[in-house]
Amino acid sequence: MSSKLAGVLAALTLLVAACGSGTGNTPRGGSSAAPGSAATIEVGSLYEPQNLDNIAGGGQGVTEAFNGNVYEGLFRLTDAGKVENLLAESYKVADDGLTYTFKLRQGVRFHSGKALTAADVTNSIERVLAEDSQSARKSNLKVIKSVTAPDDATAVVELSSRSISLVYNLSYVWIVNAAAKDLTTAADGTGPYRLGAWKRGSTLSLAPFSGYWGPRPANGGVVFHYFTEATALNNALLTGAVDIVTSQQSPDALSQFTGNPDYKIGEGHSTTKLLLAFNDRRAPFDKPQVRRAVAAAIDDAKLLESVWAGHGSLIGSMVPPTDPWYEDLTSLDRHDVEQAKRDLAAAGYAQGFRFTLDTPNYDPHPTAATFIKGELAKVGITVDINVITADEWYTKVYKNRDFAATMQEHVNDRDVVWYGDPGFYWGYDDEQVTAWVAEAERAKTTEEQTALLKKANRRIAENAASDWIYLYPQIVVASSALSGYPVNGLNSQFYAYGIKKG
Amino acid sequence: MRGRLTFAAGCALVGLVLAVALVSLVWLPYDPADTTGGRLAPPGGAHLLGTDKLGRDLLTQLMAGARTALIAGIGSVLVGGLLGVTGGLLAGFATRWLDDALSAALDIVIAFPTLLLAMLVAAAREASLGSVVLAIGLGMSAIVARLTRVLVKRVLAQDYITAARTSGTSWPRIVAEHVLPNIWPMLLVNLALQLGLAVLAEAALSYLGLGPPPPNASWGRLLQEAQATVLTAPTGAIAPGVLLVVLVVGTNLVADGLRDLADPTRRRSR
Numbered sequence: 056m057s058s059k060l061a062g063v064l065a066a067l068t069l070l071v072a073a074c075g076s077g078t079g080n081t082p083r084g085g086s087s088a089a090p091g092s093a094a095t096i097e098v099g100s101l102y103e104p105q106n107l108d109n110i111a112g113g114g115q116g117v118t119e120a121f122n123g124n125v126y127e128g129l130f131r132l133t134d135a136g137k138v139e140n141l142l143a144e145s146y147k148v149a150d151d152g153l154t155y156t157f158k159l160r161q162g163v164r165f166h167s168g169k170a171l172t173a174a175d176v177t178n179s180i181e182r183v184l185a186e187d188s189q190s191a192r193k194s195n196l197k198v199i200k201s202v203t204a205p206d207d208a209t210a211v212v213e214l215s216s217r218s219i220s221l222v223y224n225l226s227y228v229w230i231v232n233a234a235a236k237d238l239t240t241a242a243d244g245t246g247p248y249r250l251g252a253w254k255r256g257s258t259l260s261l262a263p264f265s266g267y268w269g270p271r272p273a274n275g276g277v278v279f280h281y282f283t284e285a286t287a288l289n290n291a292l293l294t295g296a297v298d299i300v301t302s303q304q305s306p307d308a309l310s311q312f313t314g315n316p317d318y319k320i321g322e323g324h325s326t327t328k329l330l331l332a333f334n335d336r337r338a339p340f341d342k343p344q345v346r347r348a349v350a351a352a353i354d355d356a357k358l359l360e361s362v363w364a365g366h367g368s369l370i371g372s373m374v375p376p377t378d379p380w381y382e383d384l385t386s387l388d389r390h391d392v393e394q395a396k397r398d399l400a401a402a403g404y405a406q407g408f409r410f411t412l413d414t415p416n417y418d419p420h421p422t423a424a425t426f427i428k429g430e431l432a433k434v435g436i437t438v439d440i441n442v443i444t445a446d447e448w449y450t451k452v453y454k455n456r457d458f459a460a461t462m463q464e465h466v467n468d469r470d471v472v473w474y475g476d477p478g479f480y481w482g483y484d485d486e487q488v489t490a491w492v493a494e495a496e497r498a499k500t501t502e503e504q505t506a507l508l509k510k511a512n513r514r515i516a517e518n519a520a521s522d523w524i525y526l527y528p529q530i531v532v533a534s535s536a537l538s539g540y541p542v543n544g545l546n547s548q549f550y551a552y553g554i555k556k557g
Numbered sequence: 558m559r560g561r562l563t564f565a566a567g568c569a570l571v572g573l574v575l576a577v578a579l580v581s582l583v584w585l586p587y588d589p590a591d592t593t594g595g596r597l598a599p600p601g602g603a604h605l606l607g608t609d610k611l612g613r614d615l616l617t618q619l620m621a622g623a624r625t626a627l628i629a630g631i632g633s634v635l636v637g638g639l640l641g642v643t644g645g646l647l648a649g650f651a652t653r654w655l656d657d658a659l660s661a662a663l664d665i666v667i668a669f670p671t672l673l674l675a676m677l678v679a680a681a682r683e684a685s686l687g688s689v690v691l692a693i694g695l696g697m698s699a700i701v702a703r704l705t706r707v708l709v710k711r712v713l714a715q716d717y718i719t720a721a722r723t724s725g726t727s728w729p730r731i732v733a734e735h736v737l738p739n740i741w742p743m744l745l746v747n748l749a750l751q752l753g754l755a756v757l758a759e760a761a762l763s764y765l766g767l768g769p770p771p772p773n774a775s776w777g778r779l780l781q782e783a784q785a786t787v788l789t790a791p792t793g794a795i796a797p798g799v800l801l802v803v804l805v806v807g808t809n810l811v812a813d814g815l816r817d818l819a820d821p822t823r824r825r826s827r
Contacts, residue, residue: 286784305785307597361596361611416766422782425771426611429590440770442684 093275094556096537099288099297101304102547103281106239107253109229110188113239115466115547119301120259120279122548125166126229126244129157129176129210130222134323134541134550136377136468138223142171142230142245152217152499157210163268165232166242166249173204178233180212180225191467194476195224198496217497219504223469227546247272247552257281261551272552273539292318292532298556299533299540301549304418306364312532322366323542325529326375326468329423331412331522333460336482339408340460346519348398352434354390358426359525362419366528372516373471375526377545379501380471380508387516388523395434407435413452413461416442420462423524427462453480464527468545471508472496474515483520564814570807574800578627581620589613589621589774597790607792609782619796621774626804629689629759630752636694637701637755638748644698645705646732649713660706663699671696671758679767686769693758697751704747708740742819749812753805760801776801 102116109117123131129143140146143157163171180202183190198218203211214221232243242250247267251260261277280297282288289308291297302325303309312318331353333340340346359367368376371384399405414424421442428438443451452458475492477484488511495507515521531542539553586605587594594608601607606615648659666674675692682688712718712735721731762768763777771778776797783793 286787307786307789310789357592357612361592364596414770418785421766421771422610426592428772429592429611432590440772442766442770 095276095278096274096299096551096554096556097297098277098279098549098551099282099291099300100279100549101282101285101288102301103256104253104259107242107250108238109227110183110185110190111239112189116281118547119544119549120261121229121242121244121246122227123246123550124248124261124277124552125242125246125250126231127246128226128228128230130226132223132226132545132548134543134545134548136543136545138226141226142176143225146222152497153214155212155214155221157212159208159210160268161208163245164266165235165245166264166266167232167235168266169232169234171230171245172207173210174207175233176210176230177202177204179230180228182231183228190227192224192227195220195472196228217499219496219498219501220469248277251276251278273555274551277551277554289532292534295534298537299531299554301531302544303530303532306362306366306530309530309532317535319533319535319537321531321533321542323529323531323544324375324377325367325527325543326377326470326545327464327466327527327529328370328373328375329419329524329527330463330465331423331427331460331524332463332481333521334456334458334482335484335520336456337459339402339404339410342402343518344398344402345404346522348395348402348404348434349431349436350388350519350522351391351398352395352436353427353430353522353524355388355524356390358423361426362422363525363528366530368526368528370523370526372512372523373465373474373521374508374512375468377543378469378471380505380512382509382512384513384516387513388519392433399434399436405435407437409437409439410459411439411441413441413443413448413458415448415462416444420464424462456480456482466547471512471515474511474520481521483515483518485514485518485520488514560814560817562814563810564818567807567810567812567814570803571811574623574804574807575627577620578623581624585617585620587614587617589617590772591617597786597793599790600792606796607790609779609793610786615779615793615796618774618779619776619800622776622779622797623800623804625686625763625769625773625775626756626759626801628686629693630756630804630808632686632690633693633697633755633758634748634752636690637697637751638744640694640698641701642705642744644702646709646736648702648706649709649736650728650732656706660703663703663706666696666699667703669696671754672761675758675762676765676767679762684767684770686773689759689762689768692762693755696758697755701744701747701751705740705744708743709736712736712739742815746812746816746819749808749815753808753812756801756804756808 100119102114102119104117104120105112105114107113107117127141129141130138131141132138142160142163144160145158147156159171159173159176165171180199182188183193184196184199198214198216200213200215205211230245231238235243247264247269248261249264251262253259258281259279263272263276280291282291285304285308288300289311292300293311309320312320333346335341355369359369369385371386371388374381399407412424412427414420424440428440431438452461472492473479474483475489477489491507491511495504498504498507529544531540533540536557537554539555541550591614592612594604594612594614596610596612598604598608604614608614609618644659648656651659671693674696678692678695679688718731718735721735759768760777763775764781768775768777779797780794787794
């Protein structure tokens with residue numbers, strides 16, 4: 056009898072120990088932490104970095120955790136979409152627009168203690184442009200001919216042609232310590248936080264950097280908790296394990312938080328667009344008429360309602376409302392089944408056709424593909440849905456361009472310029488658009504740039520270069536004790552230094 | 558007596574799902590692609606079980622999903638049974654070294670989780686119902702083969718086999734007249750159990766997005782799709798779950814009943 060009791064006790068002890076170690080990995084937020092500037096902010100996210108370097112394929116997770124928090128650029132893209140000086144105190148542009156001279160902020164130190172010099176800036180720009188760099192922004196910076204450092208406080212960038220977006224583009228370039236070794240597992244930036252610990256598959260913590268040049272963060276540190284599944288993430292918010300969720304991916308989870316005084320729901324502007332991207336090189340999608348017919352046959356509003364239940368908005372082209380060259384073009388993409396049938400007949404496909412739709416296996420793509428299949432069946436087009444993983448998408452669609460049409464979400468702002476690149480995966484080849492995009496980049500004023508990109512945006516919409524289904528909403532749910540967090544999350548950035556608890 | 562009851566209850570449950578699948582071939586409440594139902598309509602008049610996010614009728618999806626579940630289950634058992642029994646017979650009759658090699662190979666395949674094996678097959682081929690059947694069938698065949706091998710060995714050790722051998726009966730006739738009649742009841746019980754597991758495996762693969770691609774209805778994918786809306790529209794998650802339970806419990810009861818009915822020693826003890 057007593058031995059049985061001992062056994063039960065031993066089992067219980069083991070169980071308790073197991074529970075203890077379980078919670079040890081996920082420090083509790085909210086209630087237990089002290090209020091005020093010492094409190095740690097627990098952030099819940101679905102985007103764990105692949106590694107810690109944004110030029111080595113770290114993914115959107117590393118941008119979310121590190122941009123502006125651990126690493127700073129010469130410039131900062133604010134949550135409102137403005138570009139302001141950061142590590143550059145001021146800059147001068149030569150009259151020909153080909154030479155930019157940046158004066159660096161003084162008294163800036165890296166987390167390792169080394170002072171920031173112009174050599175770090177030249178090194179940081181060069182590493183983005185390097186052969187093995189996987190930075191998505193590399194092509195935007197190709198106009199850079201040389202970067203030099205005439206003295207420790209000055210960096211000079213020479214361009215091969217005018218680039219009005221240079222300053223904006225530099226907001227993505229992390230200034231890293233030139234002496235730093237492997238940045239995929241460690242970090243050495245100038246930001247208000249230094250990297251604490253990264254427990255793969257679980258958490259990444261940031262601790263305030265005492266030697267920071269600017270104002271101290273409003274909190275005592277940040278811990279990113281990574282989840283692979285939205286329901287688990289929301290449960291963590293409900294139980295107080297996290298204080299804020301960077302972006303909600305399902306409207307149905309919101310009902311748990313609406314009307315609850317413990318939570319605040321914020322809806323900001325997103326730049327994420329859901330695309331049905333055609334392979335514009337290949338029949339039948341090489342004909343604008345066919346693409347327009349497909350776009351007209353799909354009831355975008357109904358799909359948006361299905362997926363987002365009243366959140367999000369329709370867009371008629373690639374440019375989201377937060378870009379300076381936005382224009383409401385929804386009138387160019389009206390749902391009109393009869394028109395679609397007429398267009399198909401005129402293009403020689405009165406009997407319809409059949410194509411394979413490569414569909415990433417994560418939400419909302421399979422749902423959207425199912426819906427599109429149903430819509431296109433009404434005009435005689437048969438869709439075969441081919442579900443693939445994100446990796447397969449990258450190889451098959453993005454690299455090898457081996458596809459007829461694909462579903463994909465495009466998260467970046469100011470990305471309409473990709474339609475000016477015939478080599479991009481969707482292969483939209485339009486001399487006029489290519490010329491306008493190139494001209495816009497060489498423009499002398501932002502007005503000129505805006506006017507040209509508006510023309511390009513309208514032209515791709517008229518030619519239905521892709522079908523822009525809808526613009527995602529950006530929904531942030533946070534504990535009501537929290538304030539000062541970003542609501543727009545442009546380009547997946549998440550500035551944490553302003554967040555206050557209590 | 559109890560065996561007969563269990564068997565009848567199992568048959569009733571499996572028969573129910575089978576009937577639903579058969580009916581779905583000729584009649585469905587709505588077109589499976591019909592999205593006019595409105596987002597997440599609650600159960601009621603027009604839609605008995607409500608609708609999903611896209612406004613498709615849930616009952617329609619469930620009925621069509623019954624087909625997928627049964628095809629996956631029965632198809633896998635056919636593939637697994639055919640391969641497994643053949644492999645098991647070979648191993649059972651084989652010479653020492655071949656038997657050892659086959660057994661080792663079977664142990665390795667069995668050590669692989671069926672789901673992982675299925676994921677490999679689904680990744681190598683494209684995701685389709687055929688891939689699912691092949692994948693689950695392959696995983697199952699190792700288990701069936703090992704059982705068959707043991708059963709064959711047991712029969713071959715009997716005196717009447719030695720008698721048959723010495724009287725000059727050929728091996729094929731021994732298999733057909735002595736081995737198979739003695740091992741089939743046990744095999745049938747095992748295959749019935751495997752049917753339930755195969756249905757579950759198909760649901761799991763579809764849940765992971767490795768099953769037949771949308772819009773082919775599958776209970777596993779219905780569960781996955783309903784996951785985000787489980788609090789607002791619980792029917793979407795409960796209904797496919799209940800059907801899975803009905804079918805799997807049904808096949809297990811059939812297996813139990815078959816064992817009781819087929820095993821003479823059990824029958825005598827009652």
